Amino acid sequence: xxxxxxxxxxxxxxxxxxxxxxxxxxxxxxxxxxxxxxxxxxxxxxxxxxxxxxxxxxxxxxxxxxxxxxxxxxxxxxxxxxxxxxxxxxxxxxxxxxxxxxxxxxxxxxxxxxxxxxxxxxxxxxxxxxxxxxxxxxxxxxxxxxxxxxxxxxxxxxxxxxxxxxxxxxxxxxxxxxxxxxxxxxxxxxxxxxxxxxxxxxxxxxxxxxxxxxxxxxxxxxxxxxxxxxxxxxxxxxxxxxxxxxxxxxxxxxxxxxxxxxxxxxxxxxxxxxxxxxxxxxxxxxxxxxxxxxxxxxxxxxxxxxxxxxxxxxxxxxxxxxxxxxxxxxxxxxxxxxxxxxxxxxxxxxxxxxxxxxxxxxxxxxxxxxxxxxxxxxxxxxxxxxxxxxxxxxxxxxxxxxxxxxxxxxxxxxxxxxxxxxxxxxxxxxxxxxxxxxxxxxxxxxxxxxxxxxxxxxxxxxxxxxxxxxxxxxxxxxxxxxxxxxxx
Amino acid sequence: xxxxxxxxxxxxxxxxxxxxxxxxxxxxxxxxxxxxxxxxxxxxxxxxxxxxxxxxxxxxxxxxxxxxxxxxxxxxxxxxxxxxxxxxxxxxxxxxxxxxxxxxxxxxxxxxxxxxxxxxxxxxxxxxxxxxxxxxxxxxxxxxxxxxxxxxxxxxxxxxxxxxxxxxxxxxxxxxxxxxxxxxxxxxxxxxxxxxxxxxxxxxxxxxxxxxxxxxxxxxxxxxxxxxxxxxxxxxxxxxxxxxxxxxxxxxxxxxxxxxxxxxxxxxxxxxxxxxxxxxxxxxxxxxxxxxxxxxxxxxxxxxxxxxxxxxxxxx
Numbered sequence: 001x002x003x004x005x006x007x008x009x010x011x012x013x014x015x016x017x018x019x020x021x022x023x024x025x026x027x028x029x030x031x032x033x034x035x036x037x038x039x040x041x042x043x044x045x046x047x048x049x050x051x052x053x054x055x056x057x058x059x060x061x062x063x064x065x066x067x068x069x070x071x072x073x074x075x076x077x078x079x080x081x082x083x084x085x086x087x088x089x090x091x092x093x094x095x096x097x098x099x100x101x102x103x104x105x106x107x108x109x110x111x112x113x114x115x116x117x118x119x120x121x122x123x124x125x126x127x128x129x130x131x132x133x134x135x136x137x138x139x140x141x142x143x144x145x146x147x148x149x150x151x152x153x154x155x156x157x158x159x160x161x162x163x164x165x166x167x168x169x170x171x172x173x174x175x176x177x178x179x180x181x182x183x184x185x186x187x188x189x190x191x192x193x194x195x196x197x198x199x200x201x202x203x204x205x206x207x208x209x210x211x212x213x214x215x216x217x218x219x220x221x222x223x224x225x226x227x228x229x230x231x232x233x234x235x236x237x238x239x240x241x242x243x244x245x246x247x248x249x250x251x252x253x254x255x256x257x258x259x260x261x262x263x264x265x266x267x268x269x270x271x272x273x274x275x276x277x278x279x280x281x282x283x284x285x286x287x288x289x290x291x292x293x294x295x296x297x298x299x300x301x302x303x304x305x306x307x308x309x310x311x312x313x314x315x316x317x318x319x320x321x322x323x324x325x326x327x328x329x330x331x332x333x334x335x336x337x338x339x340x341x342x343x344x345x346x347x348x349x350x351x352x353x354x355x356x357x358x359x360x361x362x363x364x365x366x367x368x369x370x371x372x373x374x375x376x377x378x379x380x381x382x383x384x385x386x387x388x389x390x391x392x393x394x395x396x397x398x399x400x401x402x403x404x405x406x407x408x409x410x411x412x413x414x415x416x417x418x419x420x421x422x423x424x425x426x427x428x429x430x431x432x433x434x435x436x437x438x439x440x441x442x443x444x445x446x447x448x449x450x451x452x453x454x455x456x457x458x459x460x461x462x463x464x465x466x467x468x469x470x471x472x473x474x475x476x477x478x479x480x481x482x483x484x485x486x487x488x
Numbered sequence: 489x490x491x492x493x494x495x496x497x498x499x500x501x502x503x504x505x506x507x508x509x510x511x512x513x514x515x516x517x518x519x520x521x522x523x524x525x526x527x528x529x530x531x532x533x534x535x536x537x538x539x540x541x542x543x544x545x546x547x548x549x550x551x552x553x554x555x556x557x558x559x560x561x562x563x564x565x566x567x568x569x570x571x572x573x574x575x576x577x578x579x580x581x582x583x584x585x586x587x588x589x590x591x592x593x594x595x596x597x598x599x600x601x602x603x604x605x606x607x608x609x610x611x612x613x614x615x616x617x618x619x620x621x622x623x624x625x626x627x628x629x630x631x632x633x634x635x636x637x638x639x640x641x642x643x644x645x646x647x648x649x650x651x652x653x654x655x656x657x658x659x660x661x662x663x664x665x666x667x668x669x670x671x672x673x674x675x676x677x678x679x680x681x682x683x684x685x686x687x688x689x690x691x692x693x694x695x696x697x698x699x700x701x702x703x704x705x706x707x708x709x710x711x712x713x714x715x716x717x718x719x720x721x722x723x724x725x726x727x728x729x730x731x732x733x734x735x736x737x738x739x740x741x742x743x744x745x746x747x748x749x750x751x752x753x754x755x756x757x758x759x760x761x762x763x764x765x766x767x768x769x770x771x772x773x774x775x776x777x778x779x780x781x782x783x784x785x786x787x788x789x790x791x792x793x794x795x796x797x798x799x800x801x802x803x804x
Binding site: 007010011012014015016017018019023025034036038040041042043044045046047048050051052053055056059060063064065066067069080084110114115128129131132133134137142145146149150152153156163164165166167168170171173174175178179275276277278279280282373374377403404405445457459462 | 498500501502503504505506507508510511513514516517520524525526528529530531532533534535536557558560586587588590591593594598599602603604605609610611612615617618620621622624625627647648651697698699702728729731732733734737782783786787790
């Protein structure tokens, strides 16, 4: 081990959700000796959710993250559906999916124009005060800038109309939704959704022009240091198309072969976690592959989630316009799985288009306006809910007592899955760009760009993964009967 | 007029407050026109070293969201206080502690044991890893709102603050017309004043939970037996949750006339459950209704436990 002669702290890391810090250690020659990605925050949801009323959980757990509250809201609501053996009726399910796809659109838009995108849209070494949405508006012009703001607003407005509020929605209840929408609201949603499809296409045009032609982006998308062959995890529907709201968890190996596909409750048993004394986050990995340290490859249990992973685990997209772009993407990389970490940006925009297409299709669905909003509930028990948050697979797992109060809660959160991958990406990037002791803010921003690929939510990340929960999972059918019992 | 300088910071928070600033849509362009945002970790690249380099009172206004949960949160509150002319406790966590204040029902060790398991696995505030020195901010024994650690000039209630409130704050900022110290950016009255449901203050004979029955869309939720925090909660949001068939959970904190939101609501509820008759049978009937409240603290102090008269749980 080389002796550390210089320690550089990036604090806080910026343009992300939550608190994070990077510690770089340089050797005598001024090259990277070591790097640590730390999460210095913890709030303890697993603890104070105990004793709460189950039906309050969708509104309590969404306060884990105010950027992706919709993901927690519905992962929670779906866990309650399972706890009460009450899948929602078609009308409620479609209202949820409508809101959820609008959220995915809006959240991905936020990342491209506000968080991760400014590094390329404005430039990686631009003055820090310009590297933000303000600089983006300056660069792309007020006309496109106004469209960005307008369409983020459309996504949020759809969430508000279906969910009661634009941030921290309230309408998810066990077995259904607390309210429907009026025909006027439906008409407004239809017109906004159609516009989001066009805007997602416009955004892909911006990507092709401003990122795929950009020399920094071109460098990193093909640079060996930023290519990490890892396992990938994401939800797929019954045709193995990507799906944000529901499906089975599929895991593929670095060579693209299927490692596992199963309901979320079973996948929980495949994940182990480790703690490190220098961070408040726990680091999950595939138990049977094992922990080999912060290294990639098929012998290392490190897996990744989020847009890059989802496009690696599916066989197709499931909506026509996004499918075309997905084919273009796969052709560019010569087929999947795509291991280039900077491809997250492209994958995210393909999903943004798919989410807009799904929002527009759901807005036309006659089921939205007719039928029951609530399913009859069985007796409370154990339940698992899974959803694809913008940042990756999110699992809520509750055990309710006979009064419907929470006994234990287990949250397997999107960014947590990615912590090992993020740590690895930061280290590889720092090794690549910190040379001979030359470190300025432009160089340090390159280091930060490696984590921005993942669109991390560090407020989400510091939650217990597997291991703290009782050992039995019961999977129930629509009638509340136990159809499967899983022990770990 | 010189451009105003503003800062936005999150302590123990979820990011919803930061996103709520964008909910004003196109107005954000006017804000950018009128003010330079010099510090905003969620969306811009200034670091702590930049904040330390600011002069005393260099920032005209800092919107501080999140509660004080770690030592770093406390240090940043103190630092930003010295750099800000006006400091606003923005959102429920900074204002009253928020949902995460419910952690005060547990000790530091209980929280760590639940999250990290056995003590050998707990993160440490300082550790040497292969000769590298790494620090983490301490997780404090008790979570507190912003005004328990520094002097606060404004309060912006809500989880997160609603669009109209944020827009009003921005309009004042753009006009260079910030109100006097102590201003609360919300209604002085309770939520019921702006709720479209008809309230008759009916007697409650049964507590209903939101999943147990579909509420009548016209009638007051409390009249129907749902525990709606409206009477004890500050208005300003337009009663959006009751409009969505869900009870108010009290995110905007107590009204101007109330010190303790939870006890005020319990008082209101008790008066609706009781008949005033004093006999054994009636007491038993009232007790039976009260016993249906399954989670007193999580219901009545959902967002304000860290601000309540209870403080926290103490252990020998």
